[in-house]
Amino acid sequence: MRRVGVWFISVLLVLVMAACSGNGSAPASGGQTGTPAAEPAKGEPVELVMYSWRTEDKEAYAKFIAEFEKKHPTIKVKFKSVKSTEYNTILNNSLTAGTGVDIVQLRPYSGTTSIADAGYLLPLDDIAGVKDISQSYLDAAKGSDQKIYGVPLSINSAVIFYNKKLFEVNGLQPPTTWDELLQVSQELQKKDIIPIAQAGKAAYLLSMTHSVIGPSAYGSNDYVDKLLKGEVKFTDEAFKESIKRMQELAQFFPPDFVAIDDKDAQALFYTGKAAMYINGSYRLETFRKQSPDLPIDILPGLAKEKGGETPMINWVDGSYGIAKSTKHPEEAKTFIAFLASKEFGQMFSDDLDRLSAISGVTPKHPLVQKMTQLSEKSMAPYLMLVHFGEGTPTTKTTFEDAMQGLYINQINVEKVAEDTQASADKWFKPKK
Template sequence: MTPFAKTMIAATTLAGLAAPAFAEDISFWGWRTEDVPQYEAFIDMFEAENPEINVNLRMVEAVSYGTILKTALAGESGPDAMMVRAYGSFEDLASGGYLMPLTDENVPALKDFPADALQAETLRADGTVYAVPFASQTMMVLYNKDIFEQLGLDAPKTWDDMKADAEALKDAGFYPFANGTAAAWQNEVLTFGLGASTMGKGFYQDVMSGKTDFTDPRFIDALTRIQDMGQYFPDGFIGLDYPSSQQLFASGMAGIFVGGSYEIAAMKGMNPDINIGVLPAPTVNEDDEGLVAVFYDGGYAGNAASEHKEAVTKFLNFLASQEFGQVFANELSNISPIPGVTFDNPELQAVSDLNKTSIPYMMLVHFRFDQPSGSTLVQENIQKMMAGDETPEGVGKAITEGLSSYYEPFQKN
């Protein structure tokens, strides 16, 4: 039993002894079904400090959560508090008037949150924050430190280093990379997890300022190098699904996996003994800046129609507190955006350090608000490229043309 769990049992016992006869009930929904025990403990922690409030948790499978939540909110039967997605998916709810506006007055801790975290939960139409951001995710390179040490390999910095390591892994009987491309969304992870450093901060800034588009040589160079690295993916990788890719890496059959920071906990769950290292995307030159791609995963929001707004606001303030952020990071192995949170987990600390040199996970952060979404365009076209059915130049052109249907700067290029 962890120290946190022991503390929560004691706190819950004391809370039960001190609880008022008629506590106020609020409902809290989310999609993290795999994290139910931890969220129950978080709620116990809140209730121990607020015995006048009972929080009733309901977790729904992620694939259907959005539809179930929106239907419930539209039918005035939604939860008092809830997890919401970020960026485009978040706007779909916030623009419907379903969520409580949050300010520095009703949730004072928000004033210290990173600006990019708040942007993820801000409705563009009115500039209002509607949710407390709960986690960042980092697209990067994971590698098996024990395999690299066994083979006498250094962690790769450049594309040339990565290719040399891949050759050594292959010669030793390992799969160099575990990744497959059958799951469309994994192709977007590959694009920015491997390509961020080659694209560079300048490319990102130029796209957002309208100075360039995705036919830019920096983007094409990144795709060309990713396509070339495909020679080190498993045989038949175009049909290799996501769970199988994870198993190849977690089982120690592959040395490298391009993925998100969320993979650390997943891989440890499959193999507690795996020794994972994390790296930025490879660079072209030794002196180039190594970058990762970062986005925020979601937030905690209140129902604008709730009859328990004061209790909900107390709960949201708890979820915005450093106290909660610390146990969230420790128990769920996630990067909390709450200022002052530290990381006991060395892998999480390493990810936090990588985040200091990053670009946004571009398509999710900026181009998932309209159709065709940037994510769809990247996923479909990179999948074709990795299968040999499209060129890097063709991918860049298709993405630019798709986004130009609503992104005005591309209409001028």
């Protein structure tokens, strides 16, 4: 009886432990949950799920992944893309649950840091090719511990796209200063042409446009340096002037632009109803697909005065990392090494008309080449994204939401500046 009792208790303990291991709750910082997946049989393909917010790139990634799988037939990669505005929520849910994703596309700068610091990512420092990438690019993919958690994907530029034919037909020269932009916009409006195809439903589009317009009011890198040192604030006159200029541009945007999607704004541009469109260089791919014969060119940021610097506004556009909860870390590292290779970087640049962050890649698209040359001449950061993407909510988000409020007449320029500075005061520490 004693032996039977001991046997019964032992079995009961095993059952209880098994039940507990199969129904654990999500960890506070990046652990795995659920029953571990059975290891595939030797030689059987392993599937990696890859998350991205670039729905437009699905076809190109099918090609990239096919090239990878030729060399690694036992690793299959499933590319899953969702709308950019929904991506953060979906990614956070998967990382918290510890299931569903292996390779993750990461927002740059603070977007990567916050996820890495929460313990949801594997460090990539020892993966082949990663440390060959420029350190300035890798800074956008690090945790607070200075380890690398992402392979930077591309270098983006915020630019003014313009329709060369509309400008030529109407005898207009591309603007290089704020005053010239106003003059050109007024002339286009007289011809019943929308000067600037701007959308405002997604608030981030407003800070991107501001990154191009802002230097015409406060200058370029000298002002940014002072801002980072705490010598000037968002409530100073120079920055408030940049907000006023955004407000003044509203008359040249589509009617009710705050309520329209970016895709609607793109359509106004590539159908010739609008002459200019301000967005990231990644829209080259979109226009090539939607209207391959569209006669477009690009302008960098506006100069503060005639003949002054027209800075190219640049930033690292995300990176790819490995979810710590992956069941296949070695295979995931093999795929990450591919993403860090010149082979992938060149395919990425050629197929998507983008500037790769990988060293040694030469862009073939003439406008991407032009952006590269302009960047070498004069470059400035996407201010809110690169330097003010922290806080809860982030200062970038606070600025964007305030801009929406400005455009629907809920707040004024002074309030936009005050709210932005108040957000920065909660976390930002000036450089010494």
